[in-house]
Amino acid sequence: MMGLEAGVIGLVAAYVLLSTLLLVVMIFLPLPRVAKIAAIVVASLFYVGVFFATQRLLGWSAPVAVPDRFQVLWTRVIEPNPSRNNPGAIHLWVEELDESNLPSGEPRAFRLPYSVELARQVSAAQAEIDEGRPQGGRAQFWGEGSGEKMGAAPVNAAAPPGGDPSGGGLFDPSLLGAQSKSVTLAPLPKPKLPAKDLPE
Known part of the structure; x- marks a missing residue:
C-alpha cells in the first residue's frame, strides 16, 4: 500500500x-x-504551495469507504448543531484487519455522516474500548443472522448497518462514490492463527 507521503509526492509530481x-x-x-x-x-x-497545502490535509478524517474489516482504535462523535449549520459527523480511527483478523499496522482516520443509530453504536464501542475490551467493525453485517452483542446493545443482522443514510447534496460522499457505507461494530474477534504442528 502506498504511504501518505508517497501519495503527496505523487500528487505534486502530477501537478x-x-x-x-x-x-x-x-x-x-x-x-x-x-x-x-x-x-x-x-x-x-504553485508547486511548492500544493506540496505544503497537501501536507496540512493528512491529519483530517477521510470521507472515503472504511475497510471491509477493521479494529476500532478510537472514536469521536460530533453531534449536529443546527444553529451553526453543522450536520454532525462520526470520526473513526481504525486499523484494517485481514481475513485472519490480524492488523495491518497502518491506522487511518475516517469520517462518516452522523446518524442517531450509528452514534449509539460508536458510543457503546468507545465505552467498551475504555474498559479494555477491543472492538472491531465491518462495512457489512457481522455473523450470519444470529446477531452478536457489543456491550449491552445487540447487533441485529436483519437491520441496515449503521442506521440512517446520509442526507444527500452535491458534496455528499455517497453521491461522490466515497461513502463509507455505515458500519456495524462488535467485539473484536480473536486472530485466526495457523495451527501449530504437534511434536511427533
Missing part, C-alpha cells in the same frame, strides 16, 4: 507534469517574453 506541459505549449505562443517568464515563476510557486 508539475501538467504544468510543465502547459508551459511548453506557452513557449510557442506569440506572447511577450515577460509574460512567459512570469507564468514559469507562478507555476513554480
Whole structure:
C-alpha cells in the first residue's frame, strides 16, 4: 500500500507534469517574453504551495469507504448543531484487519455522516474500548443472522448497518462514490492463527 507521503509526492509530481506541459505549449505562443517568464515563476510557486497545502490535509478524517474489516482504535462523535449549520459527523480511527483478523499496522482516520443509530453504536464501542475490551467493525453485517452483542446493545443482522443514510447534496460522499457505507461494530474477534504442528 502506498504511504501518505508517497501519495503527496505523487500528487505534486502530477501537478508539475501538467504544468510543465502547459508551459511548453506557452513557449510557442506569440506572447511577450515577460509574460512567459512570469507564468514559469507562478507555476513554480504553485508547486511548492500544493506540496505544503497537501501536507496540512493528512491529519483530517477521510470521507472515503472504511475497510471491509477493521479494529476500532478510537472514536469521536460530533453531534449536529443546527444553529451553526453543522450536520454532525462520526470520526473513526481504525486499523484494517485481514481475513485472519490480524492488523495491518497502518491506522487511518475516517469520517462518516452522523446518524442517531450509528452514534449509539460508536458510543457503546468507545465505552467498551475504555474498559479494555477491543472492538472491531465491518462495512457489512457481522455473523450470519444470529446477531452478536457489543456491550449491552445487540447487533441485529436483519437491520441496515449503521442506521440512517446520509442526507444527500452535491458534496455528499455517497453521491461522490466515497461513502463509507455505515458500519456495524462488535467485539473484536480473536486472530485466526495457523495451527501449530504437534511434536511427533
